Amino acid sequence: MTTVESAPSLKIAVIGGGLVGALAACFFAKRNHSVHLYEYREDIRVVEEVRGRSINLALSARGRAALREIGLEDVLVKEHGIPMRARMIHGKDGKLTEIPYDPVNKNCIYSVNRRYLNETLLNAAEKYPNVKFFFNKKLVSADLDNGELTLLDRKTMGEEQASADLIVGADGAFSAVRRIMMKKPLYNFSQTYIEHGYMELCIPPKGEGKFAMAKNNLHIWPRGEFMMIALPNQDGSYTVTLFAPFKTFEGLRTREKLLLFFREQFPDAVPLLGEDRLMKDFFDNSPLPLVSVKCRPFHVKNSAVIMGDAAHAMVPFYGQGMNTGFEDCLLLDRLLEKYNSDLTMTLPAFTELRCTDAHVICDLAMYNYVEMRDLVNRKSFIFRKHLDTILYWLFPNTWVPLYNSVHFSRMPFQKCTANRAWQEKVIRRGIYLLSAVLFAILFGIINRKRF
Structure with missing residues (x-):
C-alpha cells in the first residue's frame, strides 16, 4: 500500500x-x-x-x-x-420597474x-x-x-x-x-482610471428599523451618463452610492445646485435621503476615484x-x-x-x-x-432579458444568461463570455432565418396575387 x-x-x-x-x-x-x-x-x-x-x-x-x-x-x-432578488429601476417620473435576477431558479445576491x-x-x-x-x-x-x-x-x-x-x-x-x-x-x-467617481450617501430607516423602500431589491436610478444605487442594511437603512463623471460632481458645489440636481434627477429619493442629511453627507465628503x-x-x-x-x-x-x-x-x-x-x-x-x-x-x-446607468432603460434590453429567461427555462443546461453564469455559478469567466458570444451568434442566425422565412412568405403572397 x-x-x-x-x-x-x-x-x-x-x-x-x-x-x-x-x-x-x-x-x-x-x-x-x-x-x-x-x-x-x-x-x-x-x-x-x-x-x-x-x-x-x-x-x-x-x-x-x-x-x-x-x-x-x-x-x-x-x-x-x-x-436582493431583483433590480428595482427608478424612473424620473417615479415609475418603478422590477427586473428579477433569476426568475427561473429564483437565485438572488x-x-x-x-x-x-x-x-x-x-x-x-x-x-x-x-x-x-x-x-x-x-x-x-x-x-x-x-x-x-x-x-x-x-x-x-x-x-x-x-x-x-x-x-x-x-x-x-x-x-x-x-x-x-x-x-x-x-x-x-x-x-485604468475611469472618468467617473463615486460618493456614498445614506437613506435612514423609516421609523423603528423599517425600510423606506422595497427591502429585497438592489435599487437603481439610471440616468444615462450617471446613476445612483442603494443596497439595504440590517438596521433598515440603505447605503446609497452616486456614480457620476467628476465634472458632474464639480458642478454641484453649492446647496442650491445640489438640490436642483437631485430634485430633477432623483425626485423620489430626495424625501428618503432628507435634504439636511443629503447636504451633510455630500459636502462632508469628496468623490473618490475608481x-x-x-x-x-x-x-x-x-x-x-x-x-x-x-x-x-x-x-x-x-x-x-x-x-x-x-x-x-x-x-x-x-x-x-x-x-x-x-x-x-x-x-x-x-x-x-x-x-x-x-x-x-x-x-x-x-x-x-x-x-446599469443606461441600457436598463431601453426596451431592447428588457426584450433580451425576457428572451434569455424563456430560453433558459426551456434549455436550462444549454442557455445560461451571462449574468446567471457570473453570479450564480462557478463557471470560469472566460467560459461565461464565450457562452454569451455563442448565444449572440445563435440569436443573429435566428433573426436572419426568421427574416428569410417572412420574406419568402411575403414574396409568395405577392406572386400569388400577381398571377
Missing part, C-alpha cells in the same frame, strides 16, 4: 488584513500552515470609524463557495445577508456590510492557534525571491525584519507587494503570490470584486491540495488558472456600468 506523504508546514506572511487577506489566513491555517498577517491599518474591530471605501458588497455564488469551505456561509448569508464581513473573517482567523496578527505594520521593501520582508511599525516608526516561505500580497488595488513585483523583468501591468488593474503573472517563483484587488482590482459595477477575490482563495487552496503544498507547482498553476479569467471579469465590470 502506498503511503501519501503529508504536506509540509509552511510559514506564510499575508500582507493585508482586509477581506481577502483575512479569508486567505483562514484557508492557510486550516491546512496547518503558520500564518503571520500584517496589516497597515489599526485593527478594524477596535476602531470606531473606518475611513475609506465602504460600498456595500453583493455576495454571490463564488464568494459563498469560499465562505462555505471555512464554515462561515450560514453566518454571513442566513444571519446577516439581505437577499446578498447585501452584506463590508465592515461586518471583515470583522467576522478576522475573528474566524484569530480562532486558529497558528495565526498571529500584526497591525500598524507597513511593508517597506521585500526580497520576494527569498521571502525576506522589511516592515515599518507605524507607532514606534522602527523597522522590523521578517521572513516567510510564502509572501501573499492581499493588500488591495495599490498593493505594495505588486509594486515590488513590477520591478521584475517581463512583468505586465496596466491600470480604478481597474490588470497584471501578469500573479506569482514570483515559489515564494510570492498576489490575490484579490492586488491582482485584479475592478470597478464595482458587476459586484464581483470581493467574490472574485474570495474565489482566488478557494482556487489556491484547491491547488495546494492537488500539489501537496508544493509551491513550485502551485503558484505557476494559480497564475495560469486565474490571470486571463481575472482580465475578463475586469472588462465585464467596465461594461456593466453602461448597462
